Amino acid sequence: MPKNKTHKGTAKRIRVTGSGKLVREHTNNQHKFEVKSSSRKRRVKGSEVLSPADAPRMKKLLGL
Template sequence: MPKNKTHKGAAKRIRVTGTGKLVAEHTNNQHKFEHKSSSRKRRISGTEVLSPADNSRMKKLLGL
């Protein structure tokens, strides 16, 4: 049986923490900051833990 291939698009966007959680960057945080409020920009900075509903699908894509 052939090896499973990692979904490279998902691998570039999602990483696994030491405890096994999946984290990703917030959306809407790349460009066009001029019209976004300061509070919104602060809220979308950094990373967030993926929801449990997405975990099984993302782990399959990452080959975990």
């Protein structure tokens, strides 16, 4: 039986916290900030815990 490979695209976007939760960054937070409102920029700042419905699929892609 071969080993499972980590899905590298997922590994670059999602990280695992110490308690085992999956965390992702908000979208629309890379470039072109001059056309985005201040409130929108504040809203997309930081990270967010992944939805419980998506977590099992992402854990499988990460090899957890």
